[in-house]
Amino acid sequence: MSNTQKFSLSMRLFHWAMAALVISMLAAGLLMVRSLEPWQLSILTVHKAFGVVAAVLVIARLVNRLFHQIPALPGDLSSLQKFVAKASHWLLYLLLFAMPISGYLMQYFAGRPIDVFGWFRLPAALNVDIENYAIFRELHGWLAIALMALVALHVAAALHHHFIRKDKVLKSML
Amino acid sequence: MKKQYLALLLAPIMSVAADDPPKVSAQEFVNLQQGETAHEGFRRAHAKGICLSGEFRSNGQLASYSKAALFETGSMPFIGRFSVAGNNPTAPDLKAPVRSLALSFAMSPTQQWRIAMNTPPVMAVKDPHTFYQQIQAIQAGPKAIQAFFAEHPESNDFLSWKAQYQPSGSFAAETYNSINAFYLVNSKGEKQAVRWTMQPTVSVSAGNLEGVDALHQEITNRVAKENVIFDWVFTLANEKDDENNPAKAWPDSREQITAGQIVITGVTPQLQGECHGINYDPLVLPTGIEATRDPILRARSAAYAESYRRRAKEALMGELEEQGNE
Numbered sequence: 424m425s426n427t428q429k430f431s432l433s434m435r436l437f438h439w440a441m442a443a444l445v446i447s448m449l450a451a452g453l454l455m456v457r458s459l460e461p462w463q464l465s466i467l468t469v470h471k472a473f474g475v476v477a478a479v480l481v482i483a484r485l486v487n488r489l490f491h492q493i494p495a496l497p498g499d500l501s502s503l504q505k506f507v508a509k510a511s512h513w514l515l516y517l518l519l520f521a522m523p524i525s526g527y528l529m530q531y532f533a534g535r536p537i538d539v540f541g542w543f544r545l546p547a548a549l550n551v552d553i554e555n556y557a558i559f560r561e562l563h564g565w566l567a568i569a570l571m572a573l574v575a576l577h578v579a580a581a582l583h584h585h586f587i588r589k590d591k592v593l594k595s596m597l
Numbered sequence: 598m599k600k601q602y603l604a605l606l607l608a609p610i611m612s613v614a615a616d617d618p619p620k621v622s623a624q625e626f627v628n629l630q631q632g633e634t635a636h637e638g639f640r641r642a643h644a645k646g647i648c649l650s651g652e653f654r655s656n657g658q659l660a661s662y663s664k665a666a667l668f669e670t671g672s673m674p675f676i677g678r679f680s681v682a683g684n685n686p687t688a689p690d691l692k693a694p695v696r697s698l699a700l701s702f703a704m705s706p707t708q709q710w711r712i713a714m715n716t717p718p719v720m721a722v723k724d725p726h727t728f729y730q731q732i733q734a735i736q737a738g739p740k741a742i743q744a745f746f747a748e749h750p751e752s753n754d755f756l757s758w759k760a761q762y763q764p765s766g767s768f769a770a771e772t773y774n775s776i777n778a779f780y781l782v783n784s785k786g787e788k789q790a791v792r793w794t795m796q797p798t799v800s801v802s803a804g805n806l807e808g809v810d811a812l813h814q815e816i817t818n819r820v821a822k823e824n825v826i827f828d829w830v831f832t833l834a835n836e837k838d839d840e841n842n843p844a845k846a847w848p849d850s851r852e853q854i855t856a857g858q859i860v861i862t863g864v865t866p867q868l869q870g871e872c873h874g875i876n877y878d879p880l881v882l883p884t885g886i887e888a889t890r891d892p893i894l895r896a897r898s899a900a901y902a903e904s905y906r907r908r909a910k911e912a913l914m915g916e917l918e919e920q921g922n923e
């Protein structure tokens with residue numbers, strides 16, 4: 424176990440940048456699948472482009488993590504709590520990765536190239552495959568719900584550490 | 598005194614709000630289109646149709662207006678679809694008020710274009726929420742739709758088209774319109790608002806057609822004998838035209854450019870054809886074509902996506918069930 428008290432600056436920046444991105448993306452996703460307003464197309468386009476950004480960020484973040492020590496969990500946590508803490512963090516990483524991948528694949532199989540801020544486009548299938556589209560469209564939706572639930576648990580746990588246990592877990596990310 | 602000012606200030610806002618139709622979501626819209634019982638696995642709108650194959654032969658005339666590779670001189674294959682309006686995949690062809698042509702160009706993995714066109718040249722309304730009310734009125738019967746048009750003067754151009762429209766005896770003899778306007782963007786970044794039509798090269802009278810699948814049989818027989826050809830004609834807006842209003846026709850005097858010909862060389866029943874899996878969302882655009890702010894055009898992606906999601910899931914479940922039974 425390390426003696427580090429705080430997450431490194433780069434890890435904190437990654438964390439909060441991705442927190443802002445994930446919350447915006449989830450909100451945009453929920454709005455754009457329902458709305459018939461003229462801005463729907465704009466949000467849809469931006470959502471897809473930022474999905475590519477999210478995929479790049481999560482890979483960079485995982486690589487960055489390999490080079491940094493992270494603060495140890497408080498010593499008085501039960502082994503079950505420690506397990507849940509670690510498992511939920513790896514599950515978060517997994518979802519942060521699976522969201523853009525499933526989003527891209529549903530577009531790929533529907534034959535819809537993704538325009539990334541007008542810089543370049545990601546390829547799509549030349550022959551549409553509606554059943555593969557269905558798999559990744561439904562997966563993208565279910566993963567989004569799982570991610571919302573896990574983010575809620577993550578926030579609740581951070582607040583629990585700070586206000587009830589009064590330990591340094593939340594402060595280590597500020 | 599203050600209250601009076603407040604009332605004066607609010608009056609215009611409130612009167613606008615009173616005229617505005619209630620906002621509907623993509624789900625509500627597709628629910629209305631699909632009706633009480635959904636026809637599983639089929640499109641929620643324009644459910645009945647037939648797959649087409651063929652190519653666009655470009656004459657190069659539009660290349661200076663758009664950098665889309667399609668418009669350079671040459672030919673580009675497409676997967677298309679003729680269809681009739683309505684949610685029932687077995688409805689009688691000749692009862693449908695609207696006929697449609699859709700095209701999908703997969704020029705390259707990063708450049709694809711979907712086009713959805715109908716026989717009317719304009720919408721009767723300007724926004725998706727009023728369009729929802731129009732569909733409700735159509736479903737409620739002739740009196741309701743008459744009352745609807747009386748309350749919506751913006752439907753005048755649509756009604757004058759409807760008054761003179763005579764359905765032909767073939768999918769091949771109809772004129773199909775983009776209805777919504779798009780921008781062509783060239784390599785200098787110049788934008789030109791356009792609408793387009795597919796103009797038929799044959800005329801066929803409706804006289805001796807009969808049967809539930811009359812149009813589908815006619816086109817199948819026709820394509821077995823000869824190619825079906827349309828001229829792809831673009832109309833250029835000028836500064837007097839509002840490209841964001843799909844209910845307003847543009848004058849006949851506007852400049853027109855024929856970009857080439859659409860040549861249909863094959864047809865396949867839709868359940869065996871490649872068109873069945875395609876979502877003809879007209880907002881899938883290549884570089885060189887852009888969407889206008891037309892509220893109806895902008896509403897199409899979300900509505901098409903909802904219909905596509907429903908039938909894709911049904912197709913997947915059907916496939917899984919079949920595998921389970923084997």
